[in-house]
Amino acid sequence: MEIKVLAFGIVKEMLSHSSVTVALTEGATVSELTLVLAEKYPAIKNLSSFAIAINGCYSTADTLINAGDEIAIIPPVSGG
Amino acid sequence: MNNTIDIKISAAPLHTQACIDWAMSPHCGGIDVFIGTVRNATKGKNVIRLEFEAYESMAVREMTKIAAAASAKWPIHKILIHHRTGVLYPGDIPVIIVVSAAHRDAAFDACRYAIDTLKQTVPIWKKEVFEDGEVWVAAHP
Numbered sequence: 653m654e655i656k657v658l659a660f661g662i663v664k665e666m667l668s669h670s671s672v673t674v675a676l677t678e679g680a681t682v683s684e685l686t687l688v689l690a691e692k693y694p695a696i697k698n699l700s701s702f703a704i705a706i707n708g709c710y711s712t713a714d715t716l717i718n719a720g721d722e723i724a725i726i727p728p729v730s731g732g
Numbered sequence: 733m734n735n736t737i738d739i740k741i742s743a744a745p746l747h748t749q750a751c752i753d754w755a756m757s758p759h760c761g762g763i764d765v766f767i768g769t770v771r772n773a774t775k776g777k778n779v780i781r782l783e784f785e786a787y788e789s790m791a792v793r794e795m796t797k798i799a800a801a802a803s804a805k806w807p808i809h810k811i812l813i814h815h816r817t818g819v820l821y822p823g824d825i826p827v828i829i830v831v832s833a834a835h836r837d838a839a840f841d842a843c844r845y846a847i848d849t850l851k852q853t854v855p856i857w858k859k860e861v862f863e864d865g866e867v868w869v870a871a872h873p
Contacts, residue, residue: 658787
């Protein structure tokens, strides 16, 4: 399945786009998405950390990804 | 969202007095206000401006969670969290948190919890722009 991934802040600059599309197998988890992203966009490995949000909520490594989910890469936050 | 929680992400300037007026109530013995302001230097380097970006829908959701958790944890009356996006200059206000409560301990504690948690969980990012370069805060080890 094709998954659209939103990018914000420094990740948007690293990817040169506010969103990218990656291919995942059906039933993929967040940890698989993280591996695919790191391979396709090695710059994100320079971040001190990043989280993946699914439908506006922080996910864990074993969270399942479904077609149509709103996925976002969340680099370290720095609001306030 | 209910009438004791007020959450906003705004590209327009924040209005401190309006935020305080919203929290004011005859039930309250005090109002605690945290105003974040843009500092003109980081580690001795002059800051020209900050550029704030938010994942707005998730940021509103996370800010609402913070307000709800504070309301559950302390006996407070109202809690407001407003955050700016866009370009801000030294002295501008990126964040306002207002908490009203019958007694001051709850207001102080809830207000501190709200700003501390916001800085850890809410998907908002700032880029510091210096005279000789720029950096996304906290992005690199």
